[in-house]
Amino acid sequence: MKNILVTGGAGFIGSNYINYILNERDDYNIINIDKLTYAGNLENLKISELKSNYHFIKGDIGNAELLRYIFEKFKIKYVINFAAESHVDRSILGSEIFFKTNVMGTNVLLETARFFEVEKFLQISTDEVYGSLGEKGKFSETTPISPNSPYSSSKASSDLMALSFFHTYEMPIVITRCSNNYGQFQFPEKLIPLMIINALNNQKLPVYGDGLNVRDWIYVVDHNRAINLVFEEGKIGEVYNIGASNEMKNIEIVNLILSQLKRDESLIQYIKDRPGHDRRYAIDSTKIQTELNWTPAFTFEEAIVKTIDWYLENKQWWQRIISGEYKKYYSEQYNLI
């Protein structure tokens, strides 16, 4: 059995990872540590709760004492670090927690993993560490790091910190930098679920600026397939970009959601732009495709329909969310509407 500490496994990508992997592998023992912030939700993990090779611990990756206890008790030999504050708009409203969790928390986790001599430490990073592109070109693994938001700069710090632990201590670090994800269990602060839910509620769809910013979208299942491949076969000390070559303008996504849900375009409301809004992201994933033989299994056209259907069929999941802390965040973030 591989004893794997998965951090942030109650969030969007982490919970999809755990649900996916427990179906695929019975040689993994998954220990999930999650602080259960506003973004963590144990409902995402109902299926996993039934498995004997899954354990949940509520806790903070910045808590050294708790980590030492977990590493000892579960004989942790592998770490996949998903835990993070993950939303750019929240990092603009207040950056402190981003540096506390994403930088200092990752530091505590790395130091503990170093002490216990783990065999692999996978840091889940993001393409946002590369900054913003003009109309042409794509991010490759050698593109200079140039983050623009408090979120992306905190992620860049943890990414570079992890790499420095490889160079300095020969720790078995691997990094993935993925583009924008979508799929089931995504918290409705992010573009796609927010637009789906607002459209279903016949509320305005707030589009920042001119709506022409470009993101490169990947279905969360494809991201997690890539993560596991890198976890199993990725070369120590290497960075792997992950993306499905699916660039779209924000307004195209919004229009697609409206037409799929048979809602009118009059619901779109252009609002003041996000400060420092990155214009375009695009990922070159040649390295993972050629070296690890990964390709995305889903087209955007099929996976976006699956995603919209999931939100239609799981109203209870998101209704509980939007009636909680979310209300306060939403009114602060969208006070111009």
Ligand code: NAD
């Ligand atoms: P998310 O916000 O949905 O989930 C984050 C999880 O981390 C939550 O369950 C939260 O409770 C937990 N958490 C936060 N602080 C913690 C702490 N101090 N200790 C323990 N747990 C803590 O985020 P996500 O979208 O699932 O992203 C997961 C990872 O993937 C992040 O590192 C993010 O930067 C990265 N990433 C995300 C995307 C994307 O499109 N969502 C793309 C590329 C990379």
Ligand code: TYD
């Ligand atoms: P988001 O899902 O926050 O991801 P990120 O900023 O990390 O790429 O936003 C995706 C794009 O959608 C980004 O260009 C900002 C834009 N956006 C809106 O236009 N309106 C919104 O309400 C949100 C949340 C995002």
